[in-house]
Amino acid sequence: MVSTIDRKSELIHALEDIGCRVTGPRVEIIQEISTLEGSFTAEDINTRLPALGRATIFRTIKLLQDTQKLCKTVLFDGTVRYSLDTGFHHHHLICVKCGDIKEMRSMELERVLRVAAKKIPDQVVGHSLEIYRICSNCS
Numbered sequence: 001m002v003s004t005i006d007r008k009s010e011l012i013h014a015l016e017d018i019g020c021r022v023t024g025p026r027v028e029i030i031q032e033i034s035t036l037e038g039s040f041t042a043e044d045i046n047t048r049l050p051a052l053g054r055a056t057i058f059r060t061i062k063l064l065q066d067t068q069k070l071c072k073t074v075l076f077d078g079t080v081r082y083s084l085d086t087g088f089h090h091h092h093l094i095c096v097k098c099g100d101i102k103e104m105r106s107m108e109l110e111r112v113l114r115v116a117a118k119k120i121p122d123q124v125v126g127h128s129l130e131i132y133r134i135c136s137n138c139s
Contacts, residue, residue, distance in 0.1 A: 007034040007084065014067035025052050029060045039073065039081040039101040073101055076132050091128070095135035104131070 011030045012022050020026075032048050033040070045057050061082060064070040071085040076096045083101055089110075090103040109129070117124040 004034045011064060011067075011069055014069045015063060018063070018067055020063055025056050026060050026063075028052060029057055030064075033064070033070075033082075033084070039083040039099065041079065041081055073130065075099055092130045093135075094130055094132050095138055096132050097134055097138035100135050100137070102135075 008030055011034065012027065015022055015026065015030075028049055029045060029052065032045055036044075042054075042058055042061055045061070046052070046054055049057065061070060065072055065082075068087075069085055070082050071092075073081050073083065073092050073094065075081060075094055079099065081099060081101060083103075086103060088105060090105045091109070093102040093104050094100070113127055113129075117127075
């Protein structure tokens with residue numbers, strides 16, 4: 001398990017690596033994100049940090065996405081949630097009731113997707129897969 005301090009440090013270094021200034025508000029946002037387990041919305045961060053502007057929160061989240069440290073997932077109802085990225089290619093299992101998001105890695109699924117990509121006449125540059133479910137807590 002990665003500690004909150006390690007997560008915070010990793011996110012700060014990621015911003016520095018893309019040439020971003022690490023401002024006080026960005027550190028506050030990163031601190032908050034580092035303490036969260038599971039997925040969150042930008043509104044969750046806004047609620048937890050009401051003194052910060054919404055635009056600052058959204059811009060910081062976008063920058064963290066650009067560093068590939070945050071994963072953006074669109075739920076079945078169109079709601080956008082974010083989670084810390086593990087750094088490995090993965091897909092998402094999304095609960096349609098509570099919004100819980102779990103990462104899923106499957107070598108078998110990747111093989112199927114590679115075979116499918118060979119049947120596409122154009123150059124495939126990536127893919128995304130979300131599996132919508134009802135989690136064990138909600139069923």
